[in-house]
Amino acid sequence: MDTTFLDARGLNCPLPLLKTRQALRGLAPGALLEVAATDAGSARDIPEYLRQSPHELVRRQDDDREYRFLIRRGEEGQGPERGR
Structure with missing residues (x-):
């Protein structure tokens, strides 16, 4: 699978978080x-959003003021967001 x-x-x-959320939706x-x-x-x-x-x-x-996160997109209706 491509990343x-x-x-x-x-x-x-808050732009990095907002752009992360937007990218995950797509x-x-x-x-x-x-x-x-x-x-x-x-x-x-x-990480707090992902939890x-x-x-x-x-x-x-x-690494030296750069943060990298590898995130797997979850299923809607799964996990803590269920029912929101």
């Missing part, structure tokens, strides 16, 4: 999204 790449480097909070369940961000808030905001969503954080990598 979609979202370059959110250089964007300030993917099929099970698809992978890799996000690269430089805003320190992303290191907190994106409250049906999406899965597959891998996280922090």
Whole structure:
């Protein structure tokens, strides 16, 4: 399966999170999204959003002020968002 790449480097909070949410909405369940961000808030905001969503954080990598997240798109109606 191909991985979609979202370059959110250089964007300030809350844009990396908003763009991540938007990109996930455009993917099929099970698809992978890799996000690269430089805003320190992303290191907190994106994982917290994923904990409250049906999406899965597959891998996280922090390197010299760059944060990378590999996310698997979840199924609607699954996980903590169910019923919202």
